[in-house]
Amino acid sequence: MATLEIKDLHVSVETEAGDKEILRGVDLTLNSGETHAIMGPNGSGKSTLAYSIAGHPKYTITSGTVTLDGEDVLAMGVDERAQAGLFLAMQYPVEVPGVTVSNFLRTAKTAIDGEAPKLRTWIKEVKEAMGQLRMDPVFAERNVNEGFSGGEKKRHEILQMELLKPKMAILDETDSGLDVDALKVVSEGVNRVKENSEVGVMLITHYTRILRYIEPDHVHVFINGRVAESGGPELADRLENEGYDRYQGAQV
Amino acid sequence: MTLVTDKPHNDPQTQVATIPDKSRAERLTSFEVEDFAVPTGREEEWRFTPVDRLAGLFSDTATDADAVSFSTKVPEEALQAALAAGVAPRGTVLVPGDRGSVVGSANSPEATYIKVPNDAEYAEPLRVDITGNGAGRRVNSHIVLEAGSHSKALIILDHTGSADFSGNVEIKVGDGADLTVVTLQRWADDANHLAQHDAVVGRDATYKHIAVSLGGSIVRMNSNVRYAGPGGDATLLGVYFADAGQHLEHRSFVDHNAPQCKSLVTYKGALQGETAHTVWVGDVLIRAEAEGIDTYELNRNLVLSDGARADSVPNLEIETGDIAGAGHASSTGRFDDEQLFYLMSRGVSEDEARRMVVRGFFADIIAKIGVAEVVDPLMEAIDAELALDMKGEA
Numbered sequence: 001m002a003t004l005e006i007k008d009l010h011v012s013v014e015t016e017a018g019d020k021e022i023l024r025g026v027d028l029t030l031n032s033g034e035t036h037a038i039m040g041p042n043g044s045g046k047s048t049l050a051y052s053i054a055g056h057p058k059y060t061i062t063s064g065t066v067t068l069d070g071e072d073v074l075a076m077g078v079d080e081r082a083q084a085g086l087f088l089a090m091q092y093p094v095e096v097p098g099v100t101v102s103n104f105l106r107t108a109k110t111a112i113d114g115e116a117p118k119l120r121t122w123i124k125e126v127k128e129a130m131g132q133l134r135m136d137p138v139f140a141e142r143n144v145n146e147g148f149s150g151g152e153k154k155r156h157e158i159l160q161m162e163l164l165k166p167k168m169a170i171l172d173e174t175d176s177g178l179d180v181d182a183l184k185v186v187s188e189g190v191n192r193v194k195e196n197s198e199v200g201v202m203l204i205t206h207y208t209r210i211l212r213y214i215e216p217d218h219v220h221v222f223i224n225g226r227v228a229e230s231g232g233p234e235l236a237d238r239l240e241n242e243g244y245d246r247y248q249g250a251q252v
Numbered sequence: 253m254t255l256v257t258d259k260p261h262n263d264p265q266t267q268v269a270t271i272p273d274k275s276r277a278e279r280l281t282s283f284e285v286e287d288f289a290v291p292t293g294r295e296e297e298w299r300f301t302p303v304d305r306l307a308g309l310f311s312d313t314a315t316d317a318d319a320v321s322f323s324t325k326v327p328e329e330a331l332q333a334a335l336a337a338g339v340a341p342r343g344t345v346l347v348p349g350d351r352g353s354v355v356g357s358a359n360s361p362e363a364t365y366i367k368v369p370n371d372a373e374y375a376e377p378l379r380v381d382i383t384g385n386g387a388g389r390r391v392n393s394h395i396v397l398e399a400g401s402h403s404k405a406l407i408i409l410d411h412t413g414s415a416d417f418s419g420n421v422e423i424k425v426g427d428g429a430d431l432t433v434v435t436l437q438r439w440a441d442d443a444n445h446l447a448q449h450d451a452v453v454g455r456d457a458t459y460k461h462i463a464v465s466l467g468g469s470i471v472r473m474n475s476n477v478r479y480a481g482p483g484g485d486a487t488l489l490g491v492y493f494a495d496a497g498q499h500l501e502h503r504s505f506v507d508h509n510a511p512q513c514k515s516l517v518t519y520k521g522a523l524q525g526e527t528a529h530t531v532w533v534g535d536v537l538i539r540a541e542a543e544g545i546d547t548y549e550l551n552r553n554l555v556l557s558d559g560a561r562a563d564s565v566p567n568l569e570i571e572t573g574d575i576a577g578a579g580h581a582s583s584t585g586r587f588d589d590e591q592l593f594y595l596m597s598r599g600v601s602e603d604e605a606r607r608m609v610v611r612g613f614f615a616d617i618i619a620k621i622g623v624a625e626v627v628d629p630l631m632e633a634i635d636a637e638l639a640l641d642m643k644g645e646a
Binding site for chain 2: 081097103143
């Protein structure tokens with residue numbers, strides 16, 4: 001049982017016009033086995049939340065805390081956060097020329113576990129996970145994200161989530177740019193990890209359609225850098241019908 | 253809208269003393285020392301080079317006694333009697349193209365001559381190990397490499413130690429032969445090396461020149477190719493890694509003077525540290541008679557830290573439209589922090605992530621080199637360079 005606790009988180013970024021505050025006091029608690037959907041309009045700060053938790057240097061935490069089982073996440077380096085059990089599936093995964101997927105996965109697994117995986121079981125595990133995500137075996141010899149289609153990049157992110165077995169996974173708009181078939185495959189992957197582990201999932205999305213495949217326990221509406229409303233799955237249904245207009249007028 | 257500034261921008265380029273050549277083919281070559289004045293740095297072909305540090309190598313001076321040790325490991329039948337100036341094949345391929353080369357040539361009374369006999373195929377690489385015995389000590393070296401028709405061999409020139417080293421290498425690739433020449437610059441930090449490597453590629457022959465420059469204070473290498481008949485295939489590959497204070501310059505000139513030939517030029521380099529400087533100038537000339545040829549040249553540079561500078565200049569001169577293909581690409585990029593973040597967000601440490609990115613950058617050219625004797629020590633050397641940097645920054 002693990003808990004990711006975000007308290008009164010304020011985050012700003014440097015812009016040409018000076019520092020700009022994007023997160024204005026975020027409170028969220030995510031427990032193992034739970035799935036929280038974070039929904040909000042573009043520019044509301046959803047991705048900033050994801051990248052701040054992962055430790056991207058572009059974002060400055062001005063106040064607040066993030067802890068994983070009481071440990072101060074904000075004091076950790078980017079690699080240490082991953083080693084502690086945090087995982088971020090990125091909206092725009094980065095190309096790494098000359099580094100093959102298989103080398104990358106093995107290196108990451110070794111770094112997370114603190115020891116190299118046993119070769120034979122590892123190869124089998126990778127093959128199976130790739131098969132379930134309907135990825136061609138030749139994929140393993142391609143360079144990380146180089147020339148991948150949008151759908152391939154997202155599958156590759158979920159493949160990592162399956163293999164690295166995080167305690168807490170943040171999925172940043174994993175549904176964006178996917179057709180229905182790809183969305184189903186990716187959602188099945190997330191659901192498999194949920195079934196086979198105690199992972200807590202923070203599902204960041206603009207649209208409700210991924211929630212047809214991945215069922216959230218909690219839904220949070222994110223407006224202007226903070227949580228405007230929290231509720232159960234029924235809140236997503238309401239957003240589906242009404243959109244975010246209801247909240248927009250209430251912006252400070 | 254751009255505003256007109258009150259002061260005209262003074263581009264030092266516009267004040268170059270000499271008139272640029274109309275064609276690359278017109279550049280002077282000569283065996284006479286007096287034909288080449290000592291460069292001032294204002295000449296087009298010397299404008300990137302710190303010529304003030306090369307006075308020793310520009311002087312018309314004999315080799316210092318015991319300044320260098322040569323160790324030649326080649327099959328007995330391949331090692332020929334040394335060649336005096338004017339004794340063929342010496343001088344049939346290489347005519348000096350600049351001051352560094354001409355003083356080296358004039359002061360090399362004897363050239364090492366290695367000839368792979370016709371039809372011979374050597375599985376083991378032939379080696380010439382060249383060790384400089386002291387910084388600033390002058391060495392003039394001339395090596396003639398010949399691959400007999402339909403022979404196959406790999407020759408490695410390995411430069412270590414320190415010296416002011418003037419190295420001319422002329423390479424004659426016989427018809428149908430397959431020759432790979434590797435030149436490793438693994439000098440100590442205080443060595444200077446000016447090199448001219450000229451090759452003539454025979455009919456249907458395959459020639460590969462691989463330059464690996466890691467050490468030395470200044471390394472400046474001209475690698476030139478022309479063809480003796482149709483069907484020749486030339487590949488010039490280069491890998492370099494410049495640290496603070498190092499100047500590594502690679503120039504190539506592929507003279508497509510025969511029809512139905514191919515050339516591929518690929519140089520990749522990394523730079524780290526204040527004042528690290530690399531230069532790549534790739535000239536390709538496609539003459540009117542070079543119908544049906546195919547050429548491509550590429551240079552990529554990865555800048556790992558502030559203060560380093562990479563110059564990259566491709567020149568493609570085309571005198572016939574009847575060709576299969578001609579292209580070039582050049583780019584210099586900074587180390588991508590987003591790649592670092594992506595790898596680290598998967599638990600990989602910063603050091604390991606940097607290593608992965610740099611190894612990845614070199615991966616395709618390493619695969620092209622494909623020679624274990626070169627690749628293994630090269631990857632080790634790159635890892636060592638990176639380790640040095642990480643330690644230095646810590």
